[in-house]
Amino acid sequence: xxxxxxxxxxxxxxxxxxxxxxxxxxxxxxxxxxxxxxxxxxxxxxxxxxxxxxxxxxxxxxxxxxxxxxxxxxxxxxxxxxxxxxxxxxxxxxxxxxxxxxxxxxxxxxxxxx
Amino acid sequence: xxxxxxxxxxxxxxxxxxxxxxxxxxxxxxxxxxxxxxxxxxxxxxxxxxxxxxxxxxxxxxxxxxxxxxxxxxxxxxxxxxxxxxxxxxxxxxxxxxxxxxxxxxxxxxxxxxxx
Numbered sequence: 001x002x003x004x005x006x007x008x009x010x011x012x013x014x015x016x017x018x019x020x021x022x023x024x025x026x027x028x029x030x031x032x033x034x035x036x037x038x039x040x041x042x043x044x045x046x047x048x049x050x051x052x053x054x055x056x057x058x059x060x061x062x063x064x065x066x067x068x069x070x071x072x073x074x075x076x077x078x079x080x081x082x083x084x085x086x087x088x089x090x091x092x093x094x095x096x097x098x099x100x101x102x103x104x105x106x107x108x109x110x111x112x113x114x
Numbered sequence: 115x116x117x118x119x120x121x122x123x124x125x126x127x128x129x130x131x132x133x134x135x136x137x138x139x140x141x142x143x144x145x146x147x148x149x150x151x152x153x154x155x156x157x158x159x160x161x162x163x164x165x166x167x168x169x170x171x172x173x174x175x176x177x178x179x180x181x182x183x184x185x186x187x188x189x190x191x192x193x194x195x196x197x198x199x200x201x202x203x204x205x206x207x208x209x210x211x212x213x214x215x216x217x218x219x220x221x222x223x224x225x226x227x228x229x230x
Contacts, residue, residue, distance in 0.1 A: 034218060043120070043207055043221035044158075090157065092219075099146040099211065102219050106157045 002027045004074075004091045006105035014113050019063075019078040021108045023091030026072065033074045034092040034102060035065055044090065050074060061085070086112045116142045118210050120222025127198055127229055135193045135225045137208030143188035144210035148219070149181075152205040164191040198229040 007022040025031050032051055036044040048059025055067045065076045074091065088109050092102040117140040127133050137147055145166045150158040162183050163171040170183035180202075182194040195202050205226050209219040 036221075041205070041224065041226060043118075043223045044209075044219075045221075046218045049218050094219075099213075101148045101160050101163055102209070103160065104158045109155075 002029075002031065002093045002095060002103055004033075004093045004103065004105040006089075006091050006108050008108055009106065010109045010111070012111040012113065013081045015083055016080050019076070019081045019085065019110065021076040021089050021091075021110065023065075023074045023076065023105060024072050025074060025091075025093050027093060027095070029095050031093050032095065033065075033067065034094075035059065035063070035074075035076050036090045036092060036104075038088040038090065038107075047076070047089075081110075081112045083112050083114065086110055116140075116210070116212060116220045118144075118208065118220045118222045120208050120225055122225060123223055124226045125228070127227070129199055129229055130197055132194055132196045133198055133227060135195075135206055135208075135227075137191045137193070137210075137222050139189045139210050139220075142210075142212060144191075145188060145213065147185060147191040147208055147210045149183065149191075149193050150207045150209065152207060152224075154205075158207060161193075166191075195227065198227070200229045203227055203229045 003026045005024045034049045035047040048057045050067045058064045063078045090107045091105040094102045119138045121136045147164040149161045164183045164185040166185045172178045185191040207224045208222045211219045
């Protein structure tokens with residue numbers, strides 16, 4: 001079975017500081033990995049996805065993530081945090097088959113202080 | 115990107131009544147949709163996979179007689195919470211993936227259900 005583990009339920013950074021949100025995956029097949037962001041009482045918005053084309057994936061709003069097979073990781077980073085980045089972030093995994101559900105990690109709350 | 119619309123965004127119902135939540139794919143056809151439940155400050159828990167024209171597949175521990183799913187067309191799936199109780203209060207989110215390999219999932223806006 002596939003799963004993802006997000007280390008750290010809550011991350012706090014100052015505005016302008018580096019953002020690092022951690023995600024490790026477990027999969028017996030080549031995984032497809034995603035990062036989503038959720039604002040209060042809203043659905044999820046895709047930040048970026050890894051589909052084996054390139055290990056360094058760039059997403060929206062300045063976020064990027066690097067797939068490291070040796071570490072089974074897919075950590076999300078952003079060089080400089082903005083206040084508007086404060087939200088809940090979810091790492092998710094699926095297999096390659098079309099029509100399968102994404103499995104989510106427990107989420108990480110990002111707080112950004114001025 | 116593709117759009118998934120979910121309705122209503124909020125609903126309050128009395129204990130014992132039933133509530134229907136709609137999930138529509140607005141600009142694409144979705145043979146498969148997914149229903150998730152999210153408790154406050156927690157992750158999304160997959161409840162069931164909704165298949166157009168056939169029975170839904172429920173995850174272990176989800177009562178299929180309580181959470182009725184109908185996927186009658188390629189653009190509409192509905193979740194009906196039957197005989198709702200306060201413990202059913204939660205945030206319900208639907209999603210759909212485009213056909214093809216390794217596509218992302220698109221999510222509805224979610225429905226906040228409060229049972230009083």
